[in-house]
Amino acid sequence: MVVLGAGPAGLLLGNLLLAAGIDCVILERASRSHVENRARAGFLAPNTARILERHGLADGLHRYGHRHGTCEFRTREGRFRLDYGLLGQGEQHYVYPQQNLVTDLLRHYLDLGGRIRFDTEALAVHDADGTRPSVTAREPDGRPTRWTARYVAGCDGRHGAARRSLPPDAVRHHHDHGVTWLGLLAEAPPSLDAVGYALHERGFAGHMARTPEVTRYYLQWRRGTAADAWSEQRVWDELDVRMRAEDHGPLHRGPLLERGLFDLTCEVIEPLRHGSLLLAGDAASLLAPAAAKGANLAVLEAEMLATALTDALTRGDTTGLGTYSDRCLAHIWRAQEFTGWMTRLLHAAPDADANGGHGTGADALAGSFFQAGLRRSRIASLRTSRIHQDWFAENYVGV
Numbered sequence: 001m002v003v004l005g006a007g008p009a010g011l012l013l014g015n016l017l018l019a020a021g022i023d024c025v026i027l028e029r030a031s032r033s034h035v036e037n038r039a040r041a042g043f044l045a046p047n048t049a050r051i052l053e054r055h056g057l058a059d060g061l062h063r064y065g066h067r068h069g070t071c072e073f074r075t076r077e078g079r080f081r082l083d084y085g086l087l088g089q090g091e092q093h094y095v096y097p098q099q100n101l102v103t104d105l106l107r108h109y110l111d112l113g114g115r116i117r118f119d120t121e122a123l124a125v126h127d128a129d130g131t132r133p134s135v136t137a138r139e140p141d142g143r144p145t146r147w148t149a150r151y152v153a154g155c156d157g158r159h160g161a162a163r164r165s166l167p168p169d170a171v172r173h174h175h176d177h178g179v180t181w182l183g184l185l186a187e188a189p190p191s192l193d194a195v196g197y198a199l200h201e202r203g204f205a206g207h208m209a210r211t212p213e214v215t216r217y218y219l220q221w222r223r224g225t226a227a228d229a230w231s232e233q234r235v236w237d238e239l240d241v242r243m244r245a246e247d248h249g250p251l252h253r254g255p256l257l258e259r260g261l262f263d264l265t266c267e268v269i270e271p272l273r274h275g276s277l278l279l280a281g282d283a284a285s286l287l288a289p290a291a292a293k294g295a296n297l298a299v300l301e302a303e304m305l306a307t308a309l310t311d312a313l314t315r316g317d318t319t320g321l322g323t324y325s326d327r328c329l330a331h332i333w334r335a336q337e338f339t340g341w342m343t344r345l346l347h348a349a350p351d352a353d354a355n356g357g358h359g360t361g362a363d364a365l366a367g368s369f370f371q372a373g374l375r376r377s378r379i380a381s382l383r384t385s386r387i388h389q390d391w392f393a394e395n396y397v398g399v
């Protein structure tokens with residue numbers, strides 16, 4: 001087996017294949033230190049925890065992660081909290097920084113004797129329509145190499161070699177929500193004991209704890225503006241305004257360790273299997289970060305793919321591989337649907353210029369008032385309807 005990418009998908013898949021006695025090598029273009037320190041997501045779904053527990057990979061999560069089950073919406077009409085851990089299926093998230101999960105998975109993979117080639121970029125996947133696909137790669141010293149296996153797992157994200165090697169008939173669904181976030185990592189303790197979603201006339205702001213010392217914030221951001229366009233002072237002042245700090249209490253400020261821009265777009269590749277090449281994680285689908293589902297889908301798909309590959313490689317049973325794409329896509333589309341609903345809840349209709357200037361003038365204005373009315377109604381229903389809150393909770397933590 002050749003696995004492309006050492007993110008949550010590739011590393012979990014590598015661990016499960018090794019545990020099943022299947023030889024595999026992971027090709028990872030970044031360095032080990034980059035992979036282990038890259039701050040990404042941090043909200044693990046209950047099902048993700050169950051998958052890690054099933055395979056003895058949850059030690060770090062149980063030791064350092066902590067449960068979380070409340071989100072707080074702040075709007076012009078006031079604020080309300082949803083203890084989603086007591087709603088729906090009564091399940092909570094784990095807050096556990098992704099770099100910690102990746103470090104756990106990597107250490108476990110190496111302890112099992114797993115092979116991984118850092119600083120080794122996969123360039124293309126060849127002959128995926130046959131039974132001896134190969135991967136051409138560039139070694140750290142620039143030398144070209146070729147890796148041949150029975151199957152290749154593309155876990156190398158949306159810009160990786162697997163996506164580039166898909167056949168022309170692969171369907172690439174793409175949707176742009178027309179919204180951009182400025183993602184911030186602040187060296188400051190969380191300001192709320194909840195995930196904070198602030199819906200303000202000036203734009204969305206978000207607050208998500210990562211550790212007792214570090215907090216993730218988001219600001220809806222005009223697309224095309226540089227991440228460092230504002231001073232730290234101006235960023236914090238804007239967060240105060242949108243989080244309505246005057247009404248609900250000050251935010252804990254601190255140095256901004258990281259800034260990044262996130263266009264809220266989503267993608268789905270169909271199908272996820274092309275002969276001997278199979279996709280998982282961001283290589284298979286990309287979600288807007290509004291509902292923190294990317295890493296959880298990656299773990300789910302990696303376990304499904306590991307089971308299917310193990311059946312095929314150890315027992316010659318390819319049934320699981322045959323249904324892998326449809327089974328994953330059912331989860332992917334459900335996650336896309338909820339993430340799309342959440343994105344429309346949190347943001348006013350995208351700026352006209354974010355959509356390239358379409359819909360200007362009186363019609364657009366009427367349309368945006370109409371959209372604003374729908375949004376107010378959704379928020380009111382979420383605030384008052386227990387049935388709606390149960391639906392929200394089940395989808396918010398589900399994968």
Ligand code: APR
Pocket residue numbers: 004005006007008009010027028029030035040041098120121122123155156157158159160161280281282283287293294295296298
């Ligand atoms: N060759 C080798 N490695 C590659 C290549 C390549 N051509 N291109 C990308 N990679 C590596 C990246 O360096 C990264 O380590 O593939 C890995 C992909 O990891 P992720 O982007 O984390 O993707 P995935 O494992 O699918 O996890 C998806 O986790 O990162 C979070 O929330 C994020 O939704 C995302 C989820």
